[in-house]
Amino acid sequence: MVDFHISTVFQALNSEENYLRIQDDTLTGTLSSVDVATKENLENLVKVGEELLKKPVSRVNLATGVFEPVNKMTNEEALRKLAKLLSREKHLREAKSAVGNKSVPRIKMPLRAAKSAVAKGIQIYDYFFSTHTKLFST
Template sequence: MSEVSKEITRKNPDFFPIAPMDYGRFLVLSLGTGTAKSEEKYDAEEAAKWGVLGWLTSDNSTPIVDVFTEASGDMIDLHISTVFQALHCEENYLRIQDDTLTRALSSVDVATKENLENLVKVGEKLLKKPLSRVNLETGVFEPADEMTNEKALIKMAKLLSREKHLRDSRSPIGKAPPPK
């Protein structure tokens, strides 16, 4: 979203004239690649005693890398969710992410036929799960309403298609056929 705002500020002709911070007009679809189940494997009291080496290697893992990796994605989602919820246009932001993956399913390095087939199954199950949004008070994902991820994706696809055709119809470059 920051990059889009920059392009709008630079008056890039690919973007219609809107205010750079007019997030209420943005439609954002964020599809996660899945994350490992939150295992709460680090204890705050224990971590407080770690030195540099403890943060680099502890219990056959790399805590500092784990913390930064998880935190960056969570912070981005929390920030974007906060903006869209504050502007009362949370329907314009759809984040779908599975944070319950374990072992090989959560690894980007395991491209076996079996693992890829299992990831397809995870994706199919994820479509049937209820749509979730981050609770701004707790930072935890909670079911947002009765809609499934699949129905939310269909709704977002219709919004995106409608917006694309609207923009094409207003564009001096060319007109696209109307949506069916």
């Protein structure tokens, strides 16, 4: 059910390449049970996982409901590709965030000079405001 829903959504958005689901729907017995945590079962699950990595990437065919290979890429190669893509995306977002969050550099100056600069700034603002108000009021 999940496969069908997710496949439908990603196909509708033309984003099948942005979705990777690796699963084995042929598990039986204790391998398919989520509550058997014996050492033997866990070791067998590791083997199943390693075998899954060697298999080709496959998706559910919405018409038949059967998993079909998508391309010649293995699940392992697809995971590496996805990891690189996510890493690149993370670095791009961090770079954008760093640019957007840079604070205005502080200028170090003596207190007297700072007061003078503030006073001049106020004078310039007052002049600008009074000049422009006269222009708009007439």
